[in-house]
Amino acid sequence: MFTAASRRVLQNVAGSSTSVCSNNLPAFFPAVRCMSSIPSTMKAAVVREVGDAHALKVETDFPTPELKAGGVIVKNQYAGINFIDTYHRKGLYPRDLPFVGGQEGGGTVAAVSDEAAAQGIKVGDPVAYSVFGSYAQYTAVPAAKLLPVPEGVGLDVATSCVVQGLTAHYLTTSAHADLIKEGEWCLIHGVGGGTCQWAAQMAKLRGFKVIGTCSKGKADVAKTLGCDELIVLDEVPGASYEDYESVDIVSRVMEVTDGKGCKAVIDGIGKSTVDISINSLAHRGIFISFGNASGAVPAFPVLRLIGKSAYVTRPKLLDYTVDRAELVSRADEIFGWLKEGKLNVSVDCAFPLDEAAEGHLYLEAGKSKGKVLYKID
Numbered sequence: 001m002f003t004a005a006s007r008r009v010l011q012n013v014a015g016s017s018t019s020v021c022s023n024n025l026p027a028f029f030p031a032v033r034c035m036s037s038i039p040s041t042m043k044a045a046v047v048r049e050v051g052d053a054h055a056l057k058v059e060t061d062f063p064t065p066e067l068k069a070g071g072v073i074v075k076n077q078y079a080g081i082n083f084i085d086t087y088h089r090k091g092l093y094p095r096d097l098p099f100v101g102g103q104e105g106g107g108t109v110a111a112v113s114d115e116a117a118a119q120g121i122k123v124g125d126p127v128a129y130s131v132f133g134s135y136a137q138y139t140a141v142p143a144a145k146l147l148p149v150p151e152g153v154g155l156d157v158a159t160s161c162v163v164q165g166l167t168a169h170y171l172t173t174s175a176h177a178d179l180i181k182e183g184e185w186c187l188i189h190g191v192g193g194g195t196c197q198w199a200a201q202m203a204k205l206r207g208f209k210v211i212g213t214c215s216k217g218k219a220d221v222a223k224t225l226g227c228d229e230l231i232v233l234d235e236v237p238g239a240s241y242e243d244y245e246s247v248d249i250v251s252r253v254m255e256v257t258d259g260k261g262c263k264a265v266i267d268g269i270g271k272s273t274v275d276i277s278i279n280s281l282a283h284r285g286i287f288i289s290f291g292n293a294s295g296a297v298p299a300f301p302v303l304r305l306i307g308k309s310a311y312v313t314r315p316k317l318l319d320y321t322v323d324r325a326e327l328v329s330r331a332d333e334i335f336g337w338l339k340e341g342k343l344n345v346s347v348d349c350a351f352p353l354d355e356a357a358e359g360h361l362y363l364e365a366g367k368s369k370g371k372v373l374y375k376i377d
Contacts, residue, residue, distance in 0.1 A: 038073060038110055040064055044136035045356035045374075048098040050091035053360035056101055056135075058353060065133065065140035072121060073111035074141050078159040078350065079134040079374040080104030081359045082194075083268075083293055089360065092296070095132075101356070105134030105141075106149070106159030107376075116143040128158040130166070130317075135356065137376055144324045147331045153338055157345050160194075160371035161334055163317065165345075168198030169330045170320035171266050171288060172206055175313055179286045180263035182207030187253060187262040187280050189269045190242065190293070191225055192218025194348075194371050199266055200225040201343050208264075211256060213249060215242040221346060221369045229256045241293070241366025244272045253280040261285060261308070271295035278304060278312075286311040293366075346370025353377070 044062040047055055067073050079102045087093040089101060106128040112121050126149040129141045149158040172186075180186055185208070191200040192214035203210045204226045212227040215235045222230055231253075234246035253262060261282035267273050268291030277287050287310060289297055297314075305312060321327040337343040348370035351359040356374065363372050 038064060038138065042137040043353060044100045045102070045353060046098050046100055047089050050089060050097070053089070053357040053364065055089055056356045056360060058356050062100065062136065064138050067111050067113055068140055069113055070115040070144075071113050071140055071142045072109050072116050072146065074105060074107045074127060074129065074139050075110040076105045076107040076134060076137060076139055076376045077155050078106045079353070079376060080159050080163055081363055081372040081374060082163050083291055083363065084163075086360055086364055087292065092292070100133040100136050102134035103132050104130050104159060104163040105139055106155045106162070110138065113143075119143055121146065126155060126158070128155070128162045130162045135353065135374060145327075147328070150335050150339065153335055156347050156350065156373060157338065159373060160345055160347060161331065161338075164195040164371060165198050165334045166321060166330050167195050167290065167317050168202050169334055170315065170317065171199050171290060172202040172208075174320055175288050175290070175315045176264045176286050177311070177313075179284060179311060180208060183209065185209045185211060185257045185260070185262040185282070187211045187213075187265045187277070189213045189267050189273050189277070191227060191230075192222045193366070193368055195268055195291075196266065197221065197225060197346060197370060198343070200227055205337065205342060211253060211262065213242065215366070218369050224344065239366055244269070244276060249276050250279045257282070264288060266290070269293050270297050274298070274300070278310065281308055281310045283308045284310065286313060289314050290316075348372050350375040
C-alpha cells in the first residue's frame with residue numbers, strides 16, 4: 001500500500017506539545033524515528049446537543065485524539081461535508097454526545113503506531129480516509145481505513161472521493177445487484193450536486209444509458225456529465241434545490257425509454273422523489289434509495305412493488321466496504337479514472353473550519369454544485 005519506510009513516530013501521551021525520537025531500529029536501517037510535534041488540544045467542530053446547523057460549535061481546546069495500536073494520527077488539511085453529517089447533527093442518526101462532526105478527511109500522517117509502521121506507513125504520507133471525527137485538526141485513523149493519495153491527485157479531490165466517490169462507486173457497480181445491464185436505462189436524481197455528479201459519470205463508464213435530473217441553477221454543471229437525457233427542473237421559490245413537481249418526470253422517463261422505464265433508479269433525495277422513483281421503474285427494476293436530502297422516505301407497503309415485480313434497497317457505504325480489500329479495490333478504480341481524465345470532480349467551495357455552521361447551512365440549502373469541504377489550518 002505505502003512505500004516501505006524505516007521511520008515511525010511515537011506519541012508522547014504526557015501533557016502538551018512534545019517531540020519524541022527513537023533509535024531502536026536494527027543497524028541496517030537509517031536512524032530516523034521522529035515524530036512531528038502534536039499538541040494536546042486542537043481546534044474541532046463539536047456537537048454537544050443535537051439541533052440545527054448552529055449546534056455545530058467550533059472549540060479550540062478539544063482534546064487531541066491519542067495514537068492507538070494499529071493506527072495513525074492524521075493532520076487534516078480538508079474535511080468533507082456530507083448530508084449524513086447533518087443527519088448526525090440533527091439526531092436523525094443518533095450518536096453519543098458530545099462528538100466531533102464529520103467522517104471524511106484528508107491530510108498528512110503525523111504519527112504512526114508500531115503496527116502501522118510495519119505496513120510501511122510513514123510520517124508525511126498524504127492520505128484520505130473515512131472515520132468519525134474529521135472536522136478537526138487531528139484525527140485518529142486505523143491504518144486499515146487509510147487510502148494513500150497517488151501523485152497527480154490533489155488532497156481536496158482525494159478527500160472528496162472518500163464518501164461521495166466511494167458511495168457513487170458502490171451505487172453504480174454493486175447496489176443494483178446486476179439488475180441493470182449495459183445499454184439499459186438508469187435514472188439518477190440530483191446530478192447537479194455532489195454524489196450524483198460522480199454517479200452519473202460512473203454509470204456512463206459502466207455502459208448504462210443515463211437520465212439525470214437537476215435544477216435550472218445547476219444545469220451548467222449537469223450538462224458536462226455526459227447524461228443521455230437531462231430533465232431540468234424549476235427551483236423551489238426562495239431556495240436552490242429542485243422542485244420535483246415542476247415537471248412530470250415519470251412521463252418524460254417513459255417517453256425517453258419508449259415506455260419501458262428504468263432498470264435502476266438512484267435516489268438520494270428521499271421524501272420528494274420516492275413516488276417518482278418507483279413509478280419510473282421498468283419491470284424487475286430496482287429502486288436504490290440512499291439518502292434523505294428532502295426528508296426521510298416514508299414507510300410504504302411492499303405491495304406497491306407488485307405491479308412491476310420491482311426491487312427496493314436502502315444501502316449504506318459501510319456494507320460495501322466491508323474489508324480493506326473491497327475499500328482499496330473501489331478507491332483504486334476511482335483514482336485510476338481520475339488520473340486518466342475519465343472522471344471530472346467539481347469541488348464547489350471550501351469553508352474555513354471556523355465557519356462550520358455556514359458549511360452545513362450551504363449544503364442543506366441545496367446550493368452546492370459539487371463537493372463542499374472545510375479547509376483546516
